[in-house]
Each structure stands twice: as C-alpha cells, then as structure tokens.
Amino acid sequence: MNNKKIISAVLLVSDGPVDHIYFENLLQVNNEELLKIIAEINQDFTHAEIGFYIKHDNLKCDIVTKSEISDFLTEVKPPPILRGLSTPALETLAIIAYEQPVTKMKISEIRGVESESSIKTLESRGLIDKAGELDVPGNPILYTTTELFLQKIDLSSINNLPTIGEYFDSSEEE
C-alpha cells in the first residue's frame, strides 16, 4: 500500500495532530523516511495546487489549510479561539503559560486583581485546564495550559516558549 495515501488519509480523519511515532510504527519507517514521505506529499499537493498541506514539527503532523487563502475561509472556518477575549484574559493566559502549574491566588497576586472569571473563560475555551492541587493547606487548584493552547500558539512544547521570566521567577513566594 502506498504510504502517502495512508498518511494523508489518517491525517484527514484523525481527531487532532498525529504523532510521528504512530506513523513510524504503522508503516515500519524511521523518522527520516517519514519526513521524506511528508515532504513528497506536500510537493504533490503544491503541484496539484491543493489548498492545504501537511504541517509538522519534530513530534507530530496535521493537515492544515494554506495561510494565503485564509481570507476566503472566513465564513466557513471555526470561530477564532480568542474571539471576544479581553486583555485581562490574555494577561491571565500569559501568566498561566509562563508560571504553570500555577494557583488562582498566584495569578491574582501578579495581576493585582481577582482572576476568577478570566480563568473560567480560558478553561471554557479549552486553553487551560486543572492539573491537580498544590500540597499546602486548602489544596488550591493548579492550572496549566493545554495541548490546544500549544497548537494555537504553534509550539511543540511549553518549554519552547520564548524566555521572558528569568528575572521574574517568584516561585518561592508560592
């Protein structure tokens, strides 16, 4: 069976990006061969003037539309994940991204205001999630960003976030 057919079909029906390791096991190929096949599929798409391609990083891949046609997809694409989000919610998201796992109290301490509603909004959008409790009296809930957040910000890992906080590390205050 043609590996290009299998990869493109799996990506079409999969519920989210597919790990390279999945294809490597499925098709009995190594990572180098897999990336070569993906590159070939993308070349085929380009030659056929197809409006999508396989986007990949070091760990996973997915079929996505090409950015140059985004203006023509406005009516049919899903609503933007940040639609209607306020600046305070974005601040909260940035704090959780950089300070995670982090408690609501720590977030409020950094922002200087209550952050309950921002956290709820971000949680309802699937950008953050509860990730256990802190082992202190009261057991406050810890929040982290989600896989969806990484996809939306186009990073493979939270460790790849650009450094801003080496002088801001206040984990001892927790």
Added chain:
Amino acid sequence: MGNIQVIENLKNLLVEYTSNTETQIANSLTMIFQSFESKSLKEDIDNYAEFILLGASLFELKAKRLLPQDEGVDWLDEVELIKDKDLAFARLLQFKAFTEVGLAMAIKVKDTEKEIPAFKYYQTSSLSIKPEIQYKLDINKFNETAGEVFSRYKSIQGFTHIDKDIPDLQEAIEDLLKIVDKRLNTTFEELVSSVNSPQEAIAFFLALLEAVRWGFIKAEQTNFNKEINIEKNYE
C-alpha cells in the same frame, strides 16, 4: 544639541549637586528638560527610558535634600524601604510584561489560525457558536419558572433555609434594647445563646449594628476573638 549634550547636562547636574547650590540644580534640571523636549530623544526608546530613569533618580536625590536632615535615619529602615520599593517595582514590571506577552500571544494565535486544521470533532464541541435563545416571558410563565427554580434549590445543599421566615429586624432591635435595658450591660455571645437558628443570630447582629448606629447602645470588641461587650448608652 543631541543625546551627548543631554548626558553632559546630567553629569553637570551631578557635579553641581555636590556643590550644594539649589539654584544650580534647578537650572540644570531645566536645561535637561529643555534639551529633551527640543530633540529627537523621544524617538529613541532606549535613550528615552534611560533619560527617564536618570531624571527620576536625580529628582529623588533632590527630594531627599529637601527633607529635614537633622533626624538620624536608621539604615535598616532605609534598607527595608528599598526592599519594598524594589518588590513593588518588580511586580509592576512583571505585570506589564505579562500584559505585553498576552497581547503578543494573541497576535501569534491569530497568525496561526490562518492555517486551519482539517475538520476535527474537538473543535466543534468547544468552539461552535451557540444558537441564540429567544424566550418570551409573561407573568404567569415567570411565576411558573420561579416556582420551578425554588423547588430545585430546595434540594441543593445550602438552600434548605429558603422557605423559612426571615426574622424581623425591627423586632430584633426591640428585643435587643429590652435585654440591654434590663441587664444594662451584656455580651453579644450571651444575646445569641438563646436563639434557635443562625438566621436569628444574624438578625440580632444586624440589630446590634443598627442600635449602635442610632446611639442607643455602645458595643466594643477589643480583639477579633474576644466577646463583643454591649452596654446602654447614657450619653
């Protein structure tokens, strides 16, 4: 006059600061700000920030010189003050940084969303636009809905008191005044020792606040874990 001149003026100011002539300091500050206003420093964010920092430091120096100099200041107090200022400044910077990062993230996400993944179920479950709900309400329907809501709340923990009568605050005030009249002085704890429900205790507390506000009684609590002493106000 360019940036070099501004720095030169700042240097002069520092020299003159040591010369202890307030007029010279004032003149130099004026010169610095004039040179800043007239030149292109505003367009250079690095120099602008540096200038503001230097200017602020000099103003602080000058302000300190205007304070009484005779009183000795404990250096440990000074250090504590600096630590507090440092922490406050760090927090402000941290907050500002996260605000900027949040906005930058929004731009990045917007950019990433130009490439839309193939249709996936998880997107529809969390991102689909919810249908607009239109609901017409008249007085009968409102009664019906309210009844339903109250009947549901009764089954929820914390709402079991919903049907109970609300204690009369006026009555509680009168009761409170009668007791205080009889005993002349008492404590809040004694007052509520005979009540039957938390609602009555709350009514007594509100009555106490009202009676104090009107000047009928005096109430004092020396510490948050001590009793509230109540006595008749004879004034």
